Amino acid sequence: MSASGRRRRGALDSGFTMDETVAEYIRRTVLKIPRHEIMEMLTTWDFLSKTQLQTINMHQIKESISQEVVELCEENSASIKQAAILDMIYNHTYRNKKIWTVYRMTKAAGEETDSFNLADFKYNFKRSLRSALKNVTINFREYEDNATWIRIAWGTQYTKPNQYKATYVVYHSQTPYVFISSLRNRIPLLCQALVHASNYHDIHEMELRSRCLDSLKDIVFKRYCQTFQTYHPRPLQERNVAPEKVDPRIIQENKREKERIQSVNQEVFGEGLQPKIEFAQYKLETMFKGEPEMDILTEKEPFRCVVKFSSPHLLEALKSLAPAGMADAPISPLLTCIPQKARNYFKIKERKGILSASCLGP
Secondary structure: OOHHHHHHHHHHHHOOOOOHHHHHHHHHHHHHOOHHHHHHHHHHHOOOOHHHHHOOOOOOOHHHHHHHHHHHHHHOOOOHHHHHHHHHHHHHHOHHHOOEEEEEEEOOOOOOOOOOOHHHHHHHHHHHHHHHOOOEEEEEEEEOOOEEEEEEEEOOOOOOOOHHHOEEEEEEOOOOEEEEEOOOOOHHHHHHHHHHHHOOOEEEEEEEEEOOHHHHHHHHOOOOOOOOOOOOOOOOOOOOOOOOOOOHHHHHHHHHHHHHHHHHHHHHHOOOOOOOOOEEEEEEEEEOOOOHHHOOOOOOOEEEEEEEEEOOOHHHHHHHHOOOOOOOOOOOHHHHOHHHHOOOEEEEEEEOOEEEEHHHOO
């Protein structure tokens, strides 16, 4: 009898039959994992023994590998809790596959920050959510730098939780910041549970989103390079042979301009690599300054448009514009204020005839 056959027989002998939805969820999760990382993630999962892991034939197609993992999980009487933990390990490793939105919690006036107790936080969070919605699956997992990952699978009054559309929350204790993966209709319930469990008074969205969770943390925790005042620009090296028939004064002027751009760029962006943001959106709401006799748009009619900048690494792309001669230095503060103001969604309005952006306020 084959190894998989013996495992199947062992599961039957034990009298346990794993729920089909759990088995299918584990199978699909394993199929998502790159082949060279399957064994590492299963080891991190720590649900299957070393002996069990050694029986898995990794030299076959992934479909067969996933089926073997499911059979081993059936031997160990896996439940949706264990399946959810495996999904959390996968999503922690590939956290940049999601779009994260930053939320900030606030205390009431005069309130002091309480000491954080993880057990109390978990209990209060579960109680708050389940008091409003019975069919919900909640899992926690702790990681480094006081990060608590929460996975919530939502159901309804009449349906079981949908494990394939789970919401992820990353909360750093002793900070007011929460990072939430894409979520629409359940935000009020989730925010209420977070505020209640962490003993805060209120919570609001910061208009800061990105796929790169680590960069969002760098921005709100101020961990990116800001040592602007310590920068001293180095003189550019002159070429050994100057181009023929070029006025030396032009060469010197170009050199000074390059040094100026380098210095200004460094003052704006700092020395290190910028946080990774993929987009920035600007919504313009102002008045159209047209000729009254043209009867097209008057000052009473609002003029609205949305401008979106996209790049795999937007801030680094902006940083490179002036040195490449594609923009004047310094770059507009509307573009460079993203890390300092911790937002990449802006609304530009007109105040007494002057355009101003909400990002430029204190």
